[in-house]
Structure formats: C-alpha cells, structure tokens
Amino acid sequence: MHNSKNDERRSFNVLGKLFHVRIDDLVQYPNTLLADSQRLQAYWRPNLNAYFLSRDVHMFERIILPFYTSSKLSNKIKRLSTMSFSDKLFREELEFYNLLEYYQTDDNLNFIFEYYTQTSSIISLLSRLLIRKCICWCIIDCVSCIACAIGICEIVLWRCQYQRSINLLIVDIIISLILLWTLFYEQYSDRILLEINFYMRNKFDEEVKNQIRRKVSMTERFIIIGSFQSPVFIIQLIFASSSFIITLLSYKRKNTWYFILGLAFRHLLLIRLCLTEMCHIIDILCYSGRSSFRVFSHLLLFLVTILFICIWIGLTLYVTDSNSTIDQPVVLAPSRYVYFVYHIILNVGYGDTTERSILSFILIVIMTLITCPLLIIIYQNFIQELNLVITKMIHVETFHHTSFIKYLITQINRYQHRMIH
Numbered sequence: 001m002h003n004s005k006n007d008e009r010r011s012f013n014v015l016g017k018l019f020h021v022r023i024d025d026l027v028q029y030p031n032t033l034l035a036d037s038q039r040l041q042a043y044w045r046p047n048l049n050a051y052f053l054s055r056d057v058h059m060f061e062r063i064i065l066p067f068y069t070s071s072k073l074s075n076k077i078k079r080l081s082t083m084s085f086s087d088k089l090f091r092e093e094l095e096f097y098n099l100l101e102y103y104q105t106d107d108n109l110n111f112i113f114e115y116y117t118q119t120s121s122i123i124s125l126l127s128r129l130l131i132r133k134c135i136c137w138c139i140i141d142c143v144s145c146i147a148c149a150i151g152i153c154e155i156v157l158w159r160c161q162y163q164r165s166i167n168l169l170i171v172d173i174i175i176s177l178i179l180l181w182t183l184f185y186e187q188y189s190d191r192i193l194l195e196i197n198f199y200m201r202n203k204f205d206e207e208v209k210n211q212i213r214r215k216v217s218m219t220e221r222f223i224i225i226g227s228f229q230s231p232v233f234i235i236q237l238i239f240a241s242s243s244f245i246i247t248l249l250s251y252k253r254k255n256t257w258y259f260i261l262g263l264a265f266r267h268l269l270l271i272r273l274c275l276t277e278m279c280h281i282i283d284i285l286c287y288s289g290r291s292s293f294r295v296f297s298h299l300l301l302f303l304v305t306i307l308f309i310c311i312w313i314g315l316t317l318y319v320t321d322s323n324s325t326i327d328q329p330v331v332l333a334p335s336r337y338v339y340f341v342y343h344i345i346l347n348v349g350y351g352d353t354t355e356r357s358i359l360s361f362i363l364i365v366i367m368t369l370i371t372c373p374l375l376i377i378i379y380q381n382f383i384q385e386l387n388l389v390i391t392k393m394i395h396v397e398t399f400h401h402t403s404f405i406k407y408l409i410t411q412i413n414r415y416q417h418r419m420i421h
Contacts, residue, residue, distance in 0.1 A: 010034070011050035014060045018050060025068045032098045034068070059093050067099065077103045093283065136186040143179045144269040147243065151263040168246070174245035179269075185234055230398065231286050232279045239265045281390065283398045288389055295385040298378050309345065314338035345370045 012034070023271050026035040033039055043051040053060070065389035067077050077099060094100045243265040250258030285292035321332075346368045356396045369375055 010027070010040075012060070013045070013052045014050050014055055015053075017057050017061075019065060020059065021068055029068070029099075029102075031101075034064075034097065036098075055096060059090075063093075064097055067102070070188050097181055101378065121387045134191050136182055136189065139182045140179065140186070141270075143175055143182070144266065147172070147175050147179065147266045148263070148270065151243075151266050152260070155263060164226065172247050172372040173244070176240065176247065179240050180237075180244070183233070183240060187233060212305060224412070228414040230279070236269060239268045243269075270313050280398050283385075284390060284393045284396055287396055288393055295382060295389055298385075302375065302378050306342070308343065310338050312341045314341040317341070336382070343368065 008023045010026065012019045012021065012024060026032075040051050043053060045052040053259065055225055063077060077094065089099060091103070094103050115397060150168065154168060154172070243262050246258055246262040246265065284297065315334060317340070318332075318334045318337045321337075342365070
C-alpha cells in the first residue's frame with residue numbers, strides 16, 4: 001500500500017499492470033470490493049506491494065477506474081459498444097467488483113453491439129451466396145445453350161441417316177442432370193438469401209430506428225419473391241425434366257416428334273436467358289392475384305367468345321349439311337366445320353390457308369389470331385392493364401432481375417459502412 005499524508009492511495013495490480021486509486025474516491029462506494037479493506041486482504045501480495053486481481057485489464061482501465069475517479073454525483077456504469085465483451089461477461093466482471101447495482105443497462109447500445117457482432121458473419125455469408133447465385137445463373141444459361149446445340153446436332157445427324165452416338169447421348173443426359181441439380185440448388189440459395197435479407201432489413205432498419213429515433217415514418221414494406229416461390233421455377237423444372245425424359249425415350253425411336261419435342265423444350269429453357277423481364281412479370285402477376293385476373297380478363301373473354309361462336313355456328317353447319325336433300329352430300333368431320341367458321345370470322349377465307357400437318361394447323365391458328373384487328377385492340381388494353389399492375393407492384397422485387405442482385409450488393413456495402421462508423 002502506498003501512503004501519503006495529503007493523498008492516500010491504494011495500489012492494484014491487474015494481471016501485471018499497476019493502477020493507483022485515491023482512497024477518498026473509493027469510500028464514496030463503501031459496498032464495493034475495492035473500498036472494502038477486509039475483503040481486499042485476500043488479494044494482498046507483499047512482494048508486489050499491491051492488491052493483485054486476475055481480472056480483465058481493459059475492463060478495469062476503461063470501466064472500473066473511470067467509475068471511481070468520476071466527479072459525477074450520481075455515477076453509473078455503461079458498457080461501451082466498442083468493447084469485445086458480451087453482456088453476460090460484462091455483468092460477471094461487475095459482480096466481482098460488487099458494482100452490478102450501478103450498472104445502467106442501455107438496450108439500444110446492447111442491441112447495436114449484438115447486431116455488430118452478428119452482422120460481420122452474416123455479411124460474409126451473404127457475399128458468398130451472391131457469388132453462388134451468379135454462378136448458378138451462368139451454369140443454367142450455359143448448360144441450356146449447350147443442350148440446345150447438342151439437340152440440333154442430334155437432329156441433323158438423324159436427318160443425315162447417321163447412327164446415333166451413345167457418347168452424345170451420355171453427354172446429353174449428364175448435361176440434363178447438371179441442369180436439374182443447379183435449378184434445385186438455386187432455389188436453396190435463394191431461400192437462404194431471403195432469410196438473411198429479411199433479418200438484416202428488419203433487425204436493423206426497423207428495430208434500431210424504433211429504439212433510437214422513436215419516430216420513423218413507416219413506408220410500404222419491400223417484398224421479395226424468391227425463385228422457390230415463383231411459377232417460373234416449376235415451368236423450368238417441367239421443361240428440363242421433359243427434355244431429359246424425351247432424350248431417354250428417343251434413343252431407339254425413329255419418329256421425328258421425339259427430336260422436335262426435345263429440342264423445343266430445350267429452347268424454351270432459354271426464356272430465362274432472353275426474357276428475364278417476362279419471368280419477372282409472371283411472378284408479379286401470380287403475386288397480385290385478382291389484379292392479374294383483370295389483366296387477362298379481356299383476352300380470355302375474347303378467346304372464349306371466339307370459341308363459342310365457332311363451335312355453335314360450325315355444329316349448325318354440320319347438322320344442316322347432314323340433313324341435306326342432295327343425293328350424295330359431302331359431309332366433313334364436325335371439327336372441319338368449326339375450323340371453317342374460325343377462318344371465315346378471323347381471316348379472309350377458308351381456301352387461302354390450307355394445313356398440311358398438325359404443326360402447320362397450329363401455326364395457322366396462331367397466325368390468324370395475331371392478324372385479327374380485334375385482338376390487336378385487346379392486346380393494347382392488355383398492355384395498359386399490365387403496366388398498371390407493374391406500377392402498383394413497384395415494391396415487389398424478384399431474383400430474375402440483375403438489378404436486384406446489385407441492390408443486395410449495395411445493401412452489403414451499406415451495412416459495412418454502418419459497422420465502420
């Protein structure tokens with residue numbers, strides 16, 4: 001102990017570092033350990049000429065010592081947000097010094113500290129998931145292109161009367177399996193991305209603002225639709241599975257339809273590569289519910305009306321021709337009468353377009369619908385309703401947009417900036 005007539009002090013050795021505290025400062029808190037001479041005798045070391053405490057040095061220097069030396073009348077202990085102590089360890093240290101009753105809990109600082117320690121690992125995880133997401137995108141797009149190229153090679157070789165190569169079939173199957181696995185892994189990573197983004201957004205933006213600022217203007221909640229919640233994933237899964245199954249079935253088949261269907265499904269997979277905006281719109285329409293029905297109502301009403309008129313008039317013509325008084329009436333199938341009426345209503349005449357196969361029949365039906373002036377007007381109304389729904393759903397985002405990935409990267413940078421400052 002170091003004694004002086006005017007300034008009497010007690011010496012404390014905390015893990016090799018020496019501190020001196022005035023006794024007048026200690027006696028202001030008589031119930032604490034450092035002010036109790038009897039309990040301190042257990043820690044006296046004559047060789048050090050000080051009280052030896054095997055406690056944390058930074059805690060003693062930055063918290064305990066300023067508490068005693070402070071000139072405030074109602075002094076309280078507050079945990080610094082920059083300290084690497086959890087709240088539990090901090091309380092244990094204060095309990096050792098009998099200072100727990102002077103601890104002023106600051107929930108705001110505690111929350112920020114917990115968020116700080118958790119966010120560092122979350123940001124690194126989010127960064128890795130974003131990289132994996134971009135890799136999945138590249139794999140799916142590249143594999144889809146390769147699958148289309150292999151399908152074209154197969155149909156060319158088959159048309160040239162070459163024997164189908166077993167090696168090409170094996171490569172085709174492996175590529176299809178890689179595509180299916182990547183699709184499912186993409187859904188898994190998107191699910192984790194959504195959970196992390198939800199945690200980071202709500203944990204910081206809402207709770208901290210509500211606790212620290214108290215008055216925050218509530219804006220419309222930002223909604224994210226993951227790939228696992230999207231019907232586009234189901235469509236992609238059907239296309240990928242169908243092309244895989246058709247590839248297996250077509251190995252010993254000579255029918256051209258196997259090659260055409262397999263190649264068609266593979267090209268449909270490229271929709272996500274070429275028409276990402278369309279995939280985004282599909283997700284928004286499925287999310288909007290009733291609004292999406294309003295978008296398609298005009299188009300559906302038009303198609304149902306055309307179908308009803310064609311069937312009704314076509315069957316009427318069929319019955320009329322069947323009951324004709326001609327000796328040898330030429331009666332066609334009922335479907336041909338419906339097709340005849342369809343051409344008369346939507347096109348210039350039945351004889352202008354004659355189908356030679358099922359595929360040409362489908363193309364003629366689609367072509368006549370597109371060239372119909374009434375459908376053009378309905379299409380304009382469809383686009384107007386669609387733009388209205390997209391405007392209302394501006395707060396809904398999907399993973400089909402590369403802009404959303406950029407948004408997540410911006411979020412990471414923003415959180416890191418908050419952690420630093």
